[in-house]
Amino acid sequence: MTNLLHISPIYASLAVLLFPLAAFLYQALRGKQDQSGIVGLLAILLSTAASAFFVFFPIWQQAPVEASVSWFTVGKHTFSAGILLNNLTVLMQLLVCIIALPVHIYSRVYMKGDPGIHRYWMYLSLFCFAMLALCVANNLLLMYVFWELVGFASYLLIGFWFTKDAAVQANKKAFIVNRIGDIGFLIGIALVYAHMGTLNLSELFGKQSPLFEQIPLWHTERWMSYAGLAFFVGAMAKSAQFPLHVWLPDAMEGPTSVSSLIHAATMVAAGVFLLATVFPLFNESILLVIAIIGTITALTASYFALAQQDIKKVLAFSTISQLGFMVVAVGIGAWNAAIFHLVTHAFFKCLLFLCAGAIIHEMAHAIPAAAKVDPQDMRNMGGLRRFMPYTFILMVIASLALAGFPLTSGFLSKDSIIIAAFEWAVERGGAYLIIPVVLVVVSFLTAFYIGRMIFKVFFGKPKLWSDEKVTVFHEAPKGMLIPMAFLGLCSLFFVFSFNPISHQNAALMQGLTLLTGFQPIDSLHMFIPIVLITGSAIGWWLGYRWYVQGKYPFQENNAWVQHVQKQAYINEFYQLIIVRSTLYLSRGLYWFDHYIVDGLTNGAASVTRAIGRISAWIDRNLVDGLVNLVAQTSYYAGHLLRWVQNGRLQNYMGFAFTMVLFGILYLVLR
Amino acid sequence: MIPITHFLVVSACIFCIGLYAVISKRNAIMILVGIELMINAAILNLVAFGRYDKADYGGQVFALFAIVLAAAAVAVGLSIILMTYRKYKTINPDQITDLRD
Numbered sequence: 001m002t003n004l005l006h007i008s009p010i011y012a013s014l015a016v017l018l019f020p021l022a023a024f025l026y027q028a029l030r031g032k033q034d035q036s037g038i039v040g041l042l043a044i045l046l047s048t049a050a051s052a053f054f055v056f057f058p059i060w061q062q063a064p065v066e067a068s069v070s071w072f073t074v075g076k077h078t079f080s081a082g083i084l085l086n087n088l089t090v091l092m093q094l095l096v097c098i099i100a101l102p103v104h105i106y107s108r109v110y111m112k113g114d115p116g117i118h119r120y121w122m123y124l125s126l127f128c129f130a131m132l133a134l135c136v137a138n139n140l141l142l143m144y145v146f147w148e149l150v151g152f153a154s155y156l157l158i159g160f161w162f163t164k165d166a167a168v169q170a171n172k173k174a175f176i177v178n179r180i181g182d183i184g185f186l187i188g189i190a191l192v193y194a195h196m197g198t199l200n201l202s203e204l205f206g207k208q209s210p211l212f213e214q215i216p217l218w219h220t221e222r223w224m225s226y227a228g229l230a231f232f233v234g235a236m237a238k239s240a241q242f243p244l245h246v247w248l249p250d251a252m253e254g255p256t257s258v259s260s261l262i263h264a265a266t267m268v269a270a271g272v273f274l275l276a277t278v279f280p281l282f283n284e285s286i287l288l289v290i291a292i293i294g295t296i297t298a299l300t301a302s303y304f305a306l307a308q309q310d311i312k313k314v315l316a317f318s319t320i321s322q323l324g325f326m327v328v329a330v331g332i333g334a335w336n337a338a339i340f341h342l343v344t345h346a347f348f349k350c351l352l353f354l355c356a357g358a359i360i361h362e363m364a365h366a367i368p369a370a371a372k373v374d375p376q377d378m379r380n381m382g383g384l385r386r387f388m389p390y391t392f393i394l395m396v397i398a399s400l401a402l403a404g405f406p407l408t409s410g411f412l413s414k415d416s417i418i419i420a421a422f423e424w425a426v427e428r429g430g431a432y433l434i435i436p437v438v439l440v441v442v443s444f445l446t447a448f449y450i451g452r453m454i455f456k457v458f459f460g461k462p463k464l465w466s467d468e469k470v471t472v473f474h475e476a477p478k479g480m481l482i483p484m485a486f487l488g489l490c491s492l493f494f495v496f497s498f499n500p501i502s503h504q505n506a507a508l509m510q511g512l513t514l515l516t517g518f519q520p521i522d523s524l525h526m527f528i529p530i531v532l533i534t535g536s537a538i539g540w541w542l543g544y545r546w547y548v549q550g551k552y553p554f555q556e557n558n559a560w561v562q563h564v565q566k567q568a569y570i571n572e573f574y575q576l577i578i579v580r581s582t583l584y585l586s587r588g589l590y591w592f593d594h595y596i597v598d599g600l601t602n603g604a605a606s607v608t609r610a611i612g613r614i615s616a617w618i619d620r621n622l623v624d625g626l627v628n629l630v631a632q633t634s635y636y637a638g639h640l641l642r643w644v645q646n647g648r649l650q651n652y653m654g655f656a657f658t659m660v661l662f663g664i665l666y667l668v669l670r
Numbered sequence: 671m672i673p674i675t676h677f678l679v680v681s682a683c684i685f686c687i688g689l690y691a692v693i694s695k696r697n698a699i700m701i702l703v704g705i706e707l708m709i710n711a712a713i714l715n716l717v718a719f720g721r722y723d724k725a726d727y728g729g730q731v732f733a734l735f736a737i738v739l740a741a742a743a744v745a746v747g748l749s750i751i752l753m754t755y756r757k758y759k760t761i762n763p764d765q766i767t768d769l770r771d
Contacts, residue, residue, distance in 0.1 A: 647770025649763050650701075654693050 009090075010067040012054030013083050016093060017132040019043035019050075024125035027118060037111075037121040041104045044128055048097040051132075056094045059085045066138055066202055077197070084138030084201055088339065092135040092273055095343055096266050098490075099350050100128050102483030103261040106354055109479035110257050110361060120160060120255065127153035131266055135273070140189050140199040143274075147185060147238070150270060151178045154262050158254040170250035177247040181237020185274075188230035192281075195223055205280050228281040231274060232290055239271025239323045242297040246571055248320055249304075252312040256360055259312060260353030264319045265346040272326040272342050276335040291331025295435050298324030302445040306452070307564035310376050311356050314453050318402060319349055321442060325417050328439060334420035341417055344409035344496065348401035351487035355395035358476035358484070359384065359457060366473045378456045385458040387473040390481055392458050394488040399454050401491040403447035403536045406529070409496050414443065415532065419524050440531065447536035451543030459548040677718035685711035698751045698761040702744065709740045 023043035027034060059065060068082020104124065111117050130149035137143040151174075159171030193199055235241070240248040251263045262268070275290070282290065298321045305317035322345050329338035363375035373380055385392040401410035421436035462473075475481070489495070566572070644655070684707055691704025713733045720729015755761050 645770060647767030649766075649769070650693050652769070657689065657693070 007054045009055045009058045009065055009085055010083050012050050013085055013090075013093065013136050016047045016051045016055060016097065017129055017136070019047045020125045020128035020132065024122055024129055027122040027125060030118070032118050034121075035117050037104070037108055037117065037124075040121040040125045040128075041108065043125060044097065044100050044104050047128070047132065048094075048101045051090075051094045051097045055085065056090045059090045060087060064202070068138055068200075071139075071142075079141060080139060080200065081142050082138040083136045085136060088273075088276060089136045091339070091343065093132055095346055096128070096131050096135060099265045099346050100124075100261060102354070102486050103257050103350065106260075106357070106480050106483045107255075107257040109477050110357055111255060114255075116160065120157075123153055123156045123160070124258070124261075127157065127262060127267070131270070134270060138201050140192065140201065140204075140278075143201075143277075144182075144185055144189060147234075147270065147274075148182060150267050151175065151182070151238070154178075154251070154267055157258040157262060158251045160254055160258065164253065166250075167253040170247075170253040174247040174251050177244050178237050180244060181234045181271075184230045184233025184237070188227045188234060188278075191223055191227035191230060195227075201277065205278075224281055225283050225286050228278065228283065228286045229289070231278050231281065232286065232293075235271030235274045235327075236293065237271070238274070239268050239327065240297075240320045241271070241293050241324065241327060242300060245297060245301065245320050246574060249313050249316040252310070252316050256312065256353055256357030259316070260350045260357065264315065264349040264353050268319060268323055269326070269342045269346065272323065272330065272338055275327065275330040276339055279330065279335050287331050287333060289331075291328050291435055294324045294327030294329075294331050295438050296324070297321070298328065298442045299438055299445075302442045302449065304564060305449040306445065307561045309378055309565070310374075311359065311378050311381075311453065311457065312353075312376055314378075314449060315349070315352050315356060318352075318446065318450065321446060322349065322402070325414065325439065325442075328421060328435065329417045332421050332424040332435075334417065334424070337413070337416040337420050340496075341413035344401070344413040344491075347487050347490040347495075348398040348408070348410055351394060351398040351484060351491055352402065354480070354484050354487065355391050355398065358391050358480050359388070361480070362388065362473055362476065378453065381457045381462075382460040383458070383462045384473075388475050391476055391484070394481075394484050395458070396454060397488045397491055399450045402450050403539070404443055404532055405536060406533065407493050409491050409493055411529070412493060412496055415529055418443070418532065419528050422524050422528065440528075440535065443532050444535040444539050447539035448543055451540040452547055455543050455547040459544075674718055674721070677714060681711045681714040681718065684708075684714065696762050696764060698754065698763060701763065702747045702751065705747070706740060706744065709736065709743075713737060713740075 020040070020043045023040045026039050027037075064084065064086035066082060066084045068080040071079045071081040073079070107120070107124070111120055114120065127150065130146045130153055134143060134146035134150055137146055155171045155175045158174050159167050161167045162171075189199060192204065196204060198204060237244045237247075248263060248268065252259050254263070301317045301320035301324060305314050305321065308314045308317060322341070326338040326341050326345070329335065329341060359381065360375050363381065367373050367375055367380075397408070401408035404410045404414040418436060418439050421439055425432040425436050476484075563569070644651075688704040688707030688709075688711060691707065692701050695701050695704060713736050716729045716733045716736065718729075720727065720733065723729055751761055754766065758766050760766070
């Protein structure tokens with residue numbers, strides 16, 4: 001019996017990613033005939049089971065396992081494609097499965113009746129396949145392939161409602177912004193290959209590698225840090241870091257279940273995962289850049305989230321902000337804390353989005369089609385806790401986790417990052433302290449804006465229904481509530497650590513060991529959580545006062561609020577500077593192409609054509625003319641002589657006599 | 671005595687008439703008649719020159735010989751015309767153009 005259950009983790013992992021691929025192919029072949037999505041759901045269920053029992057448990061805390069086959073050969077170098085299973089990759093794969101499973105179940109209810117639902121299942125399976133494969137790829141090139149595939153699936157899903165102009169614009173934007181990052185990734189791959197001669201992860205970062213020992217590679221050191229920077233650019237686009245974050249809020253045009261899976265929990269985490277994978281490449285200065293970018297991202301995103309009116313936009317900005325936290329964690333060298341936060345964040349952010357989806361779902365059903373009211377706008381909500389009590393409870397749990405209240409998973413992971421940041425900064429002193437301080441401020445802002453969302457949506461009085469006994473509005477269906485409840489359970493502390501206030505005992509943190517630690521400062525472990533909790537409580541209290549008790553201090557169209565709501569006009573700035581200048585440049589290039597390059601070609605062509613016409617004339621009229629003249633002449637001569645042979649005896653005789661006559665005349669006149 | 675020139679002129683005239691008939695007539699009988707005229711013009715020449723051969727009368731003899739030959743030739747010619755008529759249902763030489771290429 002034990003032998004039967006003993007399946008090689010490599011094959012199990014392969015199966016984990018082949019199930020969704022098979023579901024994708026099946027759905028692609030069946031098309032509209034299969035709208036139930038049962039195949040995709042079954043595939044992800046099998047994947048989750050396989051990933052948990054045959055991959056995660058055998059590998060976790062054990063020696064890494066790797067298997068590969070040769071993929072293709074360029075010159076003397078053979079590239080291999082294979083699977084690398086270590087603590088990080090199996091954790092990531094399991095996480096993707098566990099997040100994808102509730103989202104699939106939820107989608108069955110949420111997307112019911114959509115005319116394009118067969119495409120939805122197809123894309124979702126494709127995404128799952130790509131993401132699961134990205135997690136376990138043992139080769140940077142293979143990883144890049146799936147990285148692109150993930151981006152492509154995301155593009156398809158953002159533009160799922162492709163008849164909506166905003167959705168089309170959003171998926172285009174996401175795709176183009178991600179391209180910038182992909183170029184970074186590609187340059188990084190090229191640099192690594194040029195200097196290391198291999199792209200295999202275990203050869204690059206394994207125990208035999210010089211990188212593992214942190215030995216500086218003297219002749220290539222500078223290039224390796226450029227490679228690190230290039231990888232970071234790749235991660236910046238995928239994980240929506242500050243200058244490239246613009247695509248993520250727009251990506252909320254996709255179905256909410258998709259936002260929940262892709263744009264909150266898994267795909268955007270791929271950038272952080274990449275940073276953790278190539279972590280040994282980063283040197284001190286690159287790490288500092290990463291930490292600074294992460295801090296800026298966390299701060300700006302939480303700032304923008306303060307005044308968003310769209311419920312999904314608030315969540316989108318909170319995602320960006322939390323991704324900033326993870327990137328800071330990588331930047332300060334605590335990539336294990338980053339991964340820990342990635343895991344906990346995946347659960348509560350997914351839950352937040354699913355709750356938001358439930359609310360939007362019910363709003364869209366309750367609002368009469370004729371009334372042109374945006375079901376996602378928080379200004380139209382209010383007092384929903386009476387109608388959707390379970391959703392309310394679950395969303396509050398997720399929000400508390402996001403805000404980092406004790407007893408939630410968010411508390412553990414967020415504190416681990418902030419404490420690590422403080423320890424890191426104290427070790428260096430001076431201006432470095434700005435980073436942890438900013439993170440603390442961001443935590444307060446996070447608490448405030450998520451509190452604002454809860455209060456605006458669930459408290460107060462319904463805005464659109466004056467009668468409080470309305471029956472149109474009711475709790476989300478069971479098919480949506482069950483996956484939400486599961487995620488809610490996973491947002492609590494005991495899933496990760498039995499000690500609700502100490503992140504160090506979390507099983508995940510012990511599985512991902514750092515090479516270099518910080519000088520632990522014990523007092524911080526007491527002090528920081530207290531500060532954070534106090535700050536968050538103040539944030540919630542402020543939110544309660546402003547939004548529930550109606551003591552809102554600002555005017556409706558306050559310039560500052562407007563500025564925040566418009567995301568500091570970054571989109572407009574990009575539109576003006578980058579998009580417009582690109583358009584002008586391409587128009588100029590088009591002009592050059594059309595008039596100079598094509599003009600030259602066309603000029604040469606018309607000259608050739610004219611010469612051709614002249615030589616054709618000469619050919620037709622002179623050369624052919626001569627030949628034809630000879631031919632015509634002989635033809636007429638023949639025609640003339642033919643008349644003599646007319647078969648008439650008398651004519652012949654006449655000719656004969658005429659000739660005789662000529663003979664006589666000749667003889668006479670001689 | 672009539673000089674020989676007169677004979678020759680008459681003979682030439684008859685020959686030309688015969689030649690004309692042979693070339694231009696649309697009836698084979700008339701062509702045969704033209705041929706007879708031409709033979710007779712030749713015979714006339716033989717007789718006329720025969721005057722200078724008083725000893726043997728060679729010219730007279732040849733004339734008689736030629737007349738017999740002409741009679742035989744007419745018989746042959748008429749039979750040819752008859753056969754031609756049977757074959758082509760016409761004796762107009764213009765309509766018999768089998769010699770054409």
